[in-house]
Amino acid sequence: MMKKLLLTAGMMTAVALGAANAVAQTPLRVAGNFSQNTKHVDIERAFFDGLGAATGIDLGMNYNPMDVVGVKAPDALRMLRGGSFDVMSVQIGMASRDDPFFEGVDLIGVSTDMAALRKVVDAYRSVFDKRLEEKFNAKVLTLWPFGPQVFYCNSPIKTLADLKGLKVRSFTPSMSAMLEHFGATPVTLQFSEVYPALQRGVVSCGVTSPTSGNTGNWPEVTKFFLPLSVSGSVQGHFINLDKWNSFSPEQQASLTAAFKQLEDQLWGLAVTSNDDAMACNTGAEACSGHKKFDMTMVEITPEDQAKVKEAAEQVVLPIWRDTCNTVDPTCSATWNETAGAAAGLTIQ
Incomplete structure (x- = not known):
């Protein structure tokens, strides 16, 4: 009897400890x-x-990738606000349809290389975070880019002029504005939808980073590769503000430091991996860390680089100004003082 009592007591203690650990x-x-x-x-x-x-x-x-749990990229900010997830990897360009202010961190044509983009991101971070907290009850943990956003096409292209009449995958409002300026028809698709769309001819071209396109096997369904960068596709990891506030100040400091390391690692990936991905996309001997394909490399012309800058200043910025100022009359002024100052641009 005593043995049974001791055994029962031990089992109850183990259960209690297990419950305590689970609660902890x-x-x-x-x-x-x-x-x-x-x-x-x-x-x-x-x-x-x-x-x-x-x-x-x-x-x-x-942890699960967003497509595994059925998350659509444009819904991320609303899902964070509602507490569906505690932390989300957010594709800002698609989620910005809920508030155009957020797209200001990476407007098409403003920052087309990673060094310039990081200055803009750092300048815009505090106002971005403040708005995220106010509008969506969430907080910035990281801001980072996929890398230069370039063109994968089925149709032969030699310059941006050849986009005229083509359907091209877009994922931000400002990218759609630029594509329309070049005579293309933008088709908004999240990343997981692009491969089958290219395969079935729903679109003729897609825009993404060399690394993302390579790992997503886009070269299997495209032939022509134009490495002309139009933006960096800035992403972020955001946390629900209620969850954030449930941590102690010391824990918040530890989390901030950890996510800073993640952010730096993802910036590093954007800077270092895309050159190799470009080499692998086009079957170059230098290919080492990505899948090797045989796409045709299209030479970037100075004229096309100038066209991207012109589109940013004459089309993208004015359209974004009007859209964002409708939501917040101080929107473009805030951008001028932060991201614009870092980029050397002013929205009139």
Whole structure:
């Protein structure tokens, strides 16, 4: 009888300890990037798997790529505000349809190289974060780019003029404005929808980074590669503000430091991996870290570079100004003082 009592007491203690440990854990529901972006998902998964150990916080981690859990990129900000997830990897250009202010971090044609883009992102970060907290009850953890946004096409192209009459995948309002300026028809698609759209001829071209296009196997369904950058496709990891406020100041500091390391790693990927992806897309001998394909490389002309800048100043910025100022009369003035000052541009 005594043995039974001791055994029962031990079992009850183990159950109690297990329950206490379960309660001690802070659950974190994370919707990550699209699963087709394998390099980014691998980085995210490793980061979130190790986040508890890195911060000393007892986290109950539940990480899944957004397409695996059925998340649509344009819905991310509303899902964060509603608490569907605690942390989300957000494609800002698509989510900005809920508030054009956010697209100001990466307007098409404003920053076409990664060094210039980082200055703009850093300048816009604080006002971006403030608006995110006010409008969507969320906070910025990271802001980073996929890399230079370039063209993958089925139809033969030699210059931007050849986009006229073609249907081209777009994922931000300002990109759509630029494509229309060049005579193309923009078709808004999230990343996971582009491969089948190119395969079926729904669109003739897609715009993404060399790395994303390569890991997403776009060269299987396209032939011509124009590495003319029009933006950086800035993304972010955002956390629901209620979840953020549930952490102590010390835990918040640990999380901030950890996510800064993730941000730097993703910036590094954008800077270093895209040259190799371009080499691999076109079957060059220098290809080493990506899948090797045989796309035709289209030479970038100075005239096309000038056309992108012209489109930004004459079309993209005025359209965004009018759209954003309708929502917030101080929108373009705020942009001029932050991102615009960093980019050397002023919206009139």
